[in-house]
Amino acid sequence: MSSRKAVSTKKSADGLSLYLKRQRSLVEAALKRAVPAASVRPSTIHQAMRYSLLAGGKRLRPILVLAAAESCGGEVTQALTAACSVELIHTYSLIHDDLPCMDDDDLRRGRPTSHKAFGEGVAVLAGDALLTQAFGLLSKINPTKRYPLSVYLEETALAAGSLQLIAGQVADLEAEGNSLTISDVRFIHERKTAAMIVLPLRLGAMSANATPSQLKSLTEFGSALGLAFQIIDDILDVTQSSEQLGKSAGKDLTAAKATYPAVIGIEASNKEAARLTRKAHAALKPLGNKGVRLIEIAEYLLGRTC
Amino acid sequence: MSSRKAVSTKKSADGLSLYLKRQRSLVEAALKRAVPAASVRPSTIHQAMRYSLLAGGKRLRPILVLAAAESCGGEVTQALTAACSVELIHTYSLIHDDLPCMDDDDLRRGRPTSHKAFGEGVAVLAGDALLTQAFGLLSKINPTKRYPLSVYLEETALAAGSLQLIAGQVADLEAEGNSLTISDVRFIHERKTAAMIVLPLRLGAMSANATPSQLKSLTEFGSALGLAFQIIDDILDVTQSSEQLGKSAGKDLTAAKATYPAVIGIEASNKEAARLTRKAHAALKPLGNKGVRLIEIAEYLLGRTC
Numbered sequence: 001m002s003s004r005k006a007v008s009t010k011k012s013a014d015g016l017s018l019y020l021k022r023q024r025s026l027v028e029a030a031l032k033r034a035v036p037a038a039s040v041r042p043s044t045i046h047q048a049m050r051y052s053l054l055a056g057g058k059r060l061r062p063i064l065v066l067a068a069a070e071s072c073g074g075e076v077t078q079a080l081t082a083a084c085s086v087e088l089i090h091t092y093s094l095i096h097d098d099l100p101c102m103d104d105d106d107l108r109r110g111r112p113t114s115h116k117a118f119g120e121g122v123a124v125l126a127g128d129a130l131l132t133q134a135f136g137l138l139s140k141i142n143p144t145k146r147y148p149l150s151v152y153l154e155e156t157a158l159a160a161g162s163l164q165l166i167a168g169q170v171a172d173l174e175a176e177g178n179s180l181t182i183s184d185v186r187f188i189h190e191r192k193t194a195a196m197i198v199l200p201l202r203l204g205a206m207s208a209n210a211t212p213s214q215l216k217s218l219t220e221f222g223s224a225l226g227l228a229f230q231i232i233d234d235i236l237d238v239t240q241s242s243e244q245l246g247k248s249a250g251k252d253l254t255a256a257k258a259t260y261p262a263v264i265g266i267e268a269s270n271k272e273a274a275r276l277t278r279k280a281h282a283a284l285k286p287l288g289n290k291g292v293r294l295i296e297i298a299e300y301l302l303g304r305t306c
Numbered sequence: 307m308s309s310r311k312a313v314s315t316k317k318s319a320d321g322l323s324l325y326l327k328r329q330r331s332l333v334e335a336a337l338k339r340a341v342p343a344a345s346v347r348p349s350t351i352h353q354a355m356r357y358s359l360l361a362g363g364k365r366l367r368p369i370l371v372l373a374a375a376e377s378c379g380g381e382v383t384q385a386l387t388a389a390c391s392v393e394l395i396h397t398y399s400l401i402h403d404d405l406p407c408m409d410d411d412d413l414r415r416g417r418p419t420s421h422k423a424f425g426e427g428v429a430v431l432a433g434d435a436l437l438t439q440a441f442g443l444l445s446k447i448n449p450t451k452r453y454p455l456s457v458y459l460e461e462t463a464l465a466a467g468s469l470q471l472i473a474g475q476v477a478d479l480e481a482e483g484n485s486l487t488i489s490d491v492r493f494i495h496e497r498k499t500a501a502m503i504v505l506p507l508r509l510g511a512m513s514a515n516a517t518p519s520q521l522k523s524l525t526e527f528g529s530a531l532g533l534a535f536q537i538i539d540d541i542l543d544v545t546q547s548s549e550q551l552g553k554s555a556g557k558d559l560t561a562a563k564a565t566y567p568a569v570i571g572i573e574a575s576n577k578e579a580a581r582l583t584r585k586a587h588a589a590l591k592p593l594g595n596k597g598v599r600l601i602e603i604a605e606y607l608l609g610r611t612c
Binding site: 035036040042044045046049092096099101102119120121122124125127129131132135136138148149150151156158160161162163169171173174 | 341342346347348350351352355398402405407408425426427428430431433434435437438439441442444445446454455456457459460462463464466467468469472473475476477479480
């Protein structure tokens with residue numbers, strides 16, 4: 001029994017790894033076309049945009065767009081534009097988050113951060129340009145009657161705006177050095193991270209013309225997964241080296257930042273991440289077999305070490 | 307003859323002044339509703355957004371949206387959302403442009419700049435949030451068959467993006483201290499300023515379901531007016547005090563920045579602004595009487611002293 005289970009888990013892990021590789025290369029190719037070539041004048045800004053956008057990374061958010069589309073019976077090709085839009089927003093937020101006036105990070109995805117490579121002024125503008133182009137890309141999606149362009153636009157602006165992603169960044173910035181409750185940290189994580197996990201799942205579902213009940217399942221899945229994902233990020237920051245992470249490790253605790261380990265410890269944080277992952281699984285039950293890929297992705301994220 | 311002309315000019319100036327006042331109060335009221343209340347958590351970001359957005363200013367760009375709509379036979383109310391969107395983008399670009407890593411300005415519209423009042427981190431995020439909300443607002447416009455939402459979105463992202471507004475900012479940043487030709491300065495001004503004068507005129511026309519020929523007239527008007535507007539800004543920076551301008555004066559020449567006066571002198575700059583204003587007038591001829599208000603605005607901008 002246990003050896004059969006091991007074989008099946010191994011097979012599924014191989015399948016997932018191939019799946020992620022295939023989706024990642026679709027996303028990489030689309031991202032290369034999503035912003036102007038580095039030679040376009042003024043080339044500095046396009047070099048800086050491409051430097052951060054095409055620096056590798058897990059591509060988790062765009063892959064979630066594609067996987068969500070498939071889980072609702074849709075085509076990956078219909079979801080690629082929204083996938084790129086979400087990754088552009090994610091990249092812009094990293095560039096601005098790394099600035100000296102924010103987290104002041106020198107290292108991202110194993111390379112110097114944008115302001116280290118191009119200077120602060122160009123880094124601010126490269127972030128601005130990626131955010132702007134993320135919305136520009138949305139003008140190219142193929143909307144359906146159930147999900148017109150206005151819905152994509154409204155949801156994207158909400159998730160990336162001052163009530164969600166930016167609310168999380170500001171609360172995070174203000175939290176530094178203060179004594180926080182778990183509810184404060186959760187407020188920050190839900191906005192800073194989970195909102196931009198829920199968004200890709202919803203956009204992917206919308207591109208597949210999902211039913212309202214499918215959309216609801218994916219939203220609940222995303223809320224739980226997003227929070228779990230950030231908790232694991234917090235834990236890895238404490239337990240892994242900078243080399244393993246490709247970014248400066250151990251910064252969260254030294255800066256007394258808003259993290260789960262800092263407030264409830266590592267063991268309780270691990271348990272909470274596992275509980276949320278189970279909750280995420282349960283949310284996908286109504287999708288049946290079509291939800292398997294997303295569940296595999298959730299398990300992979302829980303088990304990751306970098 | 308000459309006394310009649312004086313009376314008619316005076317009457318027209320009175321009319322324009324009342325018109326601008328009325329449009330400005332429409333815009334102010336709409337802007338107050340366009341971003342979350344200052345009390346919404348986290349309140350710092352919403353305070354910072356409102357601090358810069360509701361700091362007065364000429365409201366030139368949103369008024370151009372409204373006037374363009376009227377010049378094509380449209381209603382002001384149909385154009386207000388696009389007007390707000392454009393002003394949010396303008397305000398975001400000022401906040402980021404004033405940052406220490408860019409123009410490093412302490413004063414804007416007679417008050418401390420955003421980073422002076424809220425710190426650099428919040429200023430970066432307030433700009434980001436205004437840009438994001440500018441696109442969020444577009445989800446609320448009433449598109450027509452000729453001008454669907456995708457066209458608003460595409461044009462806004464293009465004008466505000468790395469090929470236009472941000473291209474101008476980057477080229478401006480890179481120009482500092484370098485010897486420039488008039489064609490370099492024009493490249494910067496067309497992108498940094500004229501693109502965000504053309505956009506409001508086009509969005510206003512689109513909200514009125516303008517004919518392609520009306521749209522073309524307003525685009526040509528905007529290109530000429532936008533360049534003239536920036537040249538006059540350059541001239542005022544040299545000739546007026548900080549108190550008169552409500553922002554730090556004389557910075558352009560000291561920083562060897564890309565300006566018309568620095569490259570061709572003040573007299574030739576004045577002549578070029580006048581030539582472009584005549585060109586702007588000519589572009590509006592096909593609109594007949596309906597273009598009069600926009601011509602008055604152009605004349606007012608040429609004659610301004612702050």
